[in-house]
Amino acid sequence: xxxxxxxxxxxxxxxxxxxGNLASSTTSYYRGQLSRRFVPTKNILFSTAxxxxxxxxxxxxxxxxxxxFVNKDGTExxxxxxxxxxxxxxxxENDIELEGACEGSLACSTCHVIVMDxxxxxxxxxxxxxxxxxxDLAFGLTxxxxxxxxxxxxxxxxxxxxxxxxxxxNFAVDGFVPKPH
Amino acid sequence: MGRVRPLHHAARRLLLLFPRPRAFSSAAAAAxxxxxLHVCVVGSGARRVLHGRQVLLWWIEQMLKGHEGAxxxxxxxxxxxxxxxxxxxxxxxxxxxxVVNQFSRVAxxxxxxxxxxxxxxxxxxxxxxxxxxxxxxxxxxxESDRSLSIPGEDLRGIHSAREFVWWYNGHPDxxxxxxxxxxxxxxVVLGQGNVALDVARILLRCTSELAATDIADYALxxxxxxxxxxxxxxxxxxxxxxxxxxxxxxxILGLKNVHxxxxxxxxxxxxxxxxxxxxxxxxxxxxxxxxxxxxxxKGKNNNGQKELHFVFFRRPTRFLxxxxxxxxxxxxxxxxxxxxxxxxxxxVAVGTGEFEDLKCGLVLKSIGYKxxxxxxxxxxxxxxxxxxxxxxxxxxxxxxxxxxxGLYVVGWLKRGPTGIVATNLHCAEETVASILEDDKKGLxxxxxxxxxxxxxxxxxxxxxxxxxxxxxxxxxxxxxxxKMAGELKNKPREKITTWNEILMASN
Numbered sequence: 001x002x003x004x005x006x007x008x009x010x011x012x013x014x015x016x017x018x019x020g021n022l023a024s025s026t027t028s029y030y031r032g033q034l035s036r037r038f039v040p041t042k043n044i045l046f047s048t049a050x051x052x053x054x055x056x057x058x059x060x061x062x063x064x065x066x067x068x069f070v071n072k073d074g075t076e077x078x079x080x081x082x083x084x085x086x087x088x089x090x091x092x093e094n095d096i097e098l099e100g101a102c103e104g105s106l107a108c109s110t111c112h113v114i115v116m117d118x119x120x121x122x123x124x125x126x127x128x129x130x131x132x133x134x135x136d137l138a139f140g141l142t143x144x145x146x147x148x149x150x151x152x153x154x155x156x157x158x159x160x161x162x163x164x165x166x167x168x169x170n171f172a173v174d175g176f177v178p179k180p181h
Numbered sequence: 182m183g184r185v186r187p188l189h190h191a192a193r194r195l196l197l198l199f200p201r202p203r204a205f206s207s208a209a210a211a212a213x214x215x216x217x218l219h220v221c222v223v224g225s226g227a228r229r230v231l232h233g234r235q236v237l238l239w240w241i242e243q244m245l246k247g248h249e250g251a252x253x254x255x256x257x258x259x260x261x262x263x264x265x266x267x268x269x270x271x272x273x274x275x276x277x278x279x280v281v282n283q284f285s286r287v288a289x290x291x292x293x294x295x296x297x298x299x300x301x302x303x304x305x306x307x308x309x310x311x312x313x314x315x316x317x318x319x320x321x322x323x324e325s326d327r328s329l330s331i332p333g334e335d336l337r338g339i340h341s342a343r344e345f346v347w348w349y350n351g352h353p354d355x356x357x358x359x360x361x362x363x364x365x366x367x368x369v370v371l372g373q374g375n376v377a378l379d380v381a382r383i384l385l386r387c388t389s390e391l392a393a394t395d396i397a398d399y400a401l402x403x404x405x406x407x408x409x410x411x412x413x414x415x416x417x418x419x420x421x422x423x424x425x426x427x428x429x430x431x432x433i434l435g436l437k438n439v440h441x442x443x444x445x446x447x448x449x450x451x452x453x454x455x456x457x458x459x460x461x462x463x464x465x466x467x468x469x470x471x472x473x474x475x476x477x478x479k480g481k482n483n484n485g486q487k488e489l490h491f492v493f494f495r496r497p498t499r500f501l502x503x504x505x506x507x508x509x510x511x512x513x514x515x516x517x518x519x520x521x522x523x524x525x526x527x528x529v530a531v532g533t534g535e536f537e538d539l540k541c542g543l544v545l546k547s548i549g550y551k552x553x554x555x556x557x558x559x560x561x562x563x564x565x566x567x568x569x570x571x572x573x574x575x576x577x578x579x580x581x582x583x584x585x586x587g588l589y590v591v592g593w594l595k596r597g598p599t600g601i602v603a604t605n606l607h608c609a610e611e612t613v614a615s616i617l618e619d620d621k622k623g624l625x626x627x628x629x630x631x632x633x634x635x636x637x638x639x640x641x642x643x644x645x646x647x648x649x650x651x652x653x654x655x656x657x658x659x660x661x662x663x664k665m666a667g668e669l670k671n672k673p674r675e676k677i678t679t680w681n682e683i684l685m686a687s688n
Contacts, residue, residue, distance in 0.1 A: 101283060103279050129427075137426065
């Protein structure tokens with residue numbers, strides 16, 4: 001019970017932070033990202049629907065989802081991600097080496113993840129033009145590639161598996177190398 | 182003895198390169214590390230090295246985290262660390278500059294030191310560095326430009342895009358460029374890559390928008406007085422082959438009060454083009470953006486707006502002087518068509534013998550950079566690169582070349598001006614992997630009587646030669662002064678742009 005309460009507290013804090021960020025952020029990218037994060041969070045507070053996981057811990061499942069990262073060597077790490085949090089943030093909090101050099105401002109593709117099940121991919125909102133611009137430069141791009149900073153945890157994504165791109169990581173920030181003429 | 186084991190641990194910490202079970206790495210963490218590994222990274226230069234830079238930063242970070250004995254020193258020609266973000270990234274791309282935070286994080290570790298204002302080849306020689314450090318990584322970028330080698334290239338008013346970028350970004354080497362923006366209404370940008378789009382965008386963008394960026398103040402003043410109304414982006418090939426990315430293209434196509442001209446005839450694709458589009462997501466998206474822009478701007482009235490012209494299938498053949506005889510007045514362009522090069526299945530531009538003149542008073546050449554060699558570094562002049570095997574420097578470009586121990590290259594020096602996207606991105610990581618591999622083999626151990634001095638040795642050299650380097654806290658002083666000055670003008674920073682002032686501010 002105590003842990004529930006503290007979780008709620010943490011949640012409120014998180015929301016406050018999100019709102020604070022929203023007010024002070026300057027780029028539209030941040031704004032888009034945060035508002036997207038914020039809205040589902042709110043919805044779930046009033047939602048009565050339960051998800052398919054553990055019955056005896058219903059409220060837990062509403063607040064956190066389980067996401068598995070599959071490393072290049074095939075090892076797996078499963079973490080629980082609070083609803084409303086981006087995959088990039090969650091990865092950082094759990095020491096998963098997902099880069100995120102531009103800190104979620106849609107200026108790089110270093111947080112490229114591959115959604116392993118197309119059904120989960122389809123549950124995500126379509127990538128924006130800005131996200132697609134960065135995905136253009138991602139190494140090892142697949143049909144179900146996304147940027148971790150743009151994937152926001154929501155209940156439908158519980159059980160999602162994400163692969164870290166296999167061959168290499170992508171460091172394309174502004175200085176993308178054009179081909180010679 | 183204790184030297185190799187902790188490095189194995191460092192290798193394990195490089196989780197993304199060689200991810201290993203965590204239990205493994207924590208076991209290795211217990212290994213004592215008495216012998217420091219001395220690493221020196223030489224870096225400065227153009228923005229294109231950005232990805233390499235980031236891999237290196239990330240590597241340095243992991244190295245320091247995982248290997249208690251590792252010392253990493255970064256030397257840079259500029260007093261400002263990782264200058265490419267400062268002098269290469271466009272002022273109106275603040276989000277791209279966030280990567281600087283990564284550097285500050287690395288520099289906060291006292292086993293990593295920054296030595297700014299130290300030029301390789303002038304202040305310290307490569308052989309000195311190699312005597313001092315176990316590992317030397319050359320990460321400096323291309324600081325020179327390719328030339329077109331066509332008549333009239335030295336006329337006044339013709340600059341490389343790099344010079345222009347350095348100028349508006351306040352690079353101390355270019356603060357006196359003073360391009361004339363007031364004697365003409367037309368500027369020609371040769372090239373259609375992202376750097377070309379950057380300079381075109383800066384010429385066309387409202388100065389009120391630029392005023393809120395960290396653009397150099399003299400550049401903002403010059404742009405406020407600019408009479409340039411038309412910018413021509415000239416490419417040798419077609420819209421399918423344009424070398425820019427969608428982000429930069431979308432940005433320039435969406436500029437306020439700019440009318441975009443794209444000839445519909447240029448958008449017609451041939452089967453070979455269609456195949457290129459099918460095979461490349463970037464090309465497809467770039468082509469789609471251009472097509473949409475052509476339709477959106479078609480038939481619209483151009484009410485005194487500035488103009489952006491995409492000129493495809495043209496190659497410059499000579500520069501013609503204006504009436505005064507010394508300033509550029511026009512670029513002669515030859516029409517081209519595409520032909521299969523027969524080797525890589527690539528479409529190349531071939532002249533058709535049909536010429537036309539494009540009047541202009543300013544030309545910015547964005548046709549590629551060139552690396553400069555330093556003494557003691559094997560250099561393949563023809564290809565403009567350092568001969569290397571996966572980042573390990575080779576003694577020459579011949580087949581029986583030997584590996585230069587402890588010397589590595591990354592970025593431009595490594596791969597030169599050509600290469601496909603994927604290989605470029607892969608490049609820095611490959612070098613890092615080579616270093617780790619060599620380290621595992623114990624190649625940096627050396628006989629015990631030839632211990633490298635590392636940082637102490639570098640400081641001795643600098644002191645002997647009386648070279649005043651700028652340490653990281655010197656940069657922090659510059660940084661805070663610039664930010665303070667910027668606050669007064671509602672800019673993120675007001676850059677200090679001359680060598681003297683920068684060095685003074687670092688005190």
